[in-house]
Amino acid sequence: MKPASYEYHRAHDLEHALELLGELGEDAKPLAGGQSLVPMMNFRLARPSALIDLARLDELRYLRPVGDGLRIGALTTHRTVETATLPGGFGVLSRAARWIGHYPIRSRGTIGGSLAHGDATAEWCVLAVLLDARIVLRGPRGQRTVPAAEFFHGFLSTAAEPGELITEVVFPSPAPRAALTEFAQRQGDFGLVVVAVALETEGGHCRAARVAAGGVGSAAQRLPAVEQALAGAELTERAFAEAARAGVAELEPPEDIHASAGYRRTLTATLLRRACLEAGA
CATH class of the missing domain: 3.30.390.50 (CO dehydrogenase flavoprotein, C-terminal domain)
Known part of the structure; x- marks a missing residue:
């Protein structure tokens, strides 16, 4: 099948993406790597009225050690984590990334997209819950942080509100074993x-x-x-x-x-x- 018709918009930066989300309404969807959303659109399980392409938001692509923890930008790809030399105690993230799909999927798919999709068997969702990660979101009311234990509400359902984007995930402490x-x-x-x-x-x-x-x-x-x-x-x-x-x-x-x-x-x-x-x- 092919997706239903939709408008296409390209965001130039994070603020522009948030503006577009606000203007286009709840039926608009952000497009990160597209590895979850696009297949659902092809089967018409998702019918967004508009897509907001986040491909140019390089500000959300990073791996940053902070104290004992690690911050990962939402548009960081699975492959980037898989091949990164991570700080001690975070090697499980690289090893786990190898389980995700196939090479093209890991090269395009993003951590933020996986968390936003909220599939119960997605590796990043399981690791976020295991390691007490914090999900950082930006929206019309500013920035807020949600513990992973409270972020996933059920089948493909999360705590993200209309108009919000995941900007990063924070792993607060290492897990060497x-x-x-x-x-x-x-x-x-x-x-x-x-x-x-x-x-x-x-x-x-x-x-x-x-x-x-x-x-x-x-x-x-x-x-x-x-x-x-x-x-x-x-x-x-x-x-x-x-x-x-x-x-x-x-x-x-x-x-x-x-x-x-x-x-x-x-x-x-x-x-x-x-x-x-x-x-x-």
């Missing part, structure tokens, strides 16, 4: 389940854990039951497997044509074990 893994039916597809973990270890044991997953609910989310099960576990495959099985026992993942709830639950436990082994190595 972190890993993300996933399973998709075909290479490059969105994962059926995506799991990310960050471990704090001491004396051969997991002292504390953060665990986030996509594909087990309508939005990327933390898994507190798994985190509790991992606390105190030995850094062994057997201990990780037992903690993963116990932690996911009460999960109620969605069921669809791709997988049953039971399959997703089992898959989550398997991916948890793999991610924990990688993070704890």
Whole structure:
């Protein structure tokens, strides 16, 4: 299929983009890399009245260490993060970017676009929740910051308000023992389940854990039951497997044509074990 008709506008800078969003109304959509929005338009799942091309907004392309944290501009591509030499403790971002689609998608798609789309299995959404990221938005009422835990509201739904643009994502602190893994039916597809973990270890044991997953609910989310099960576990495959099985026992993942709830639950436990082994190595 082809998209429904729409107007095309090119923003010259951030202020111009915000002006266009305000003038064109709620049915206008910003166009970043286009790797999520354009396919939806082709299937007519999205019918914006206008597109506002952000390609010239170079001010939103950056990777900036700030203190112990890292700021990433919204128009930074997946490929840029994949190939960057990031500060210590943020290597999980580069490793995770390799899971995203195929090379052309990583070269065009942007972090801000992925977060704005809000797919539950998008790697950046899962990592944002895992690492307590902060999403910075600009709109008609100025700038505001939303914690990732409060940003994703459900299926393709976020806290971004009409007229707002994501300008950057802030990862406040490093996670030296972190890993993300996933399973998709075909290479490059969105994962059926995506799991990310960050471990704090001491004396051969997991002292504390953060665990986030996509594909087990309508939005990327933390898994507190798994985190509790991992606390105190030995850094062994057997201990990780037992903690993963116990932690996911009460999960109620969605069921669809791709997988049953039971399959997703089992898959989550398997991916948890793999991610924990990688993070704890």
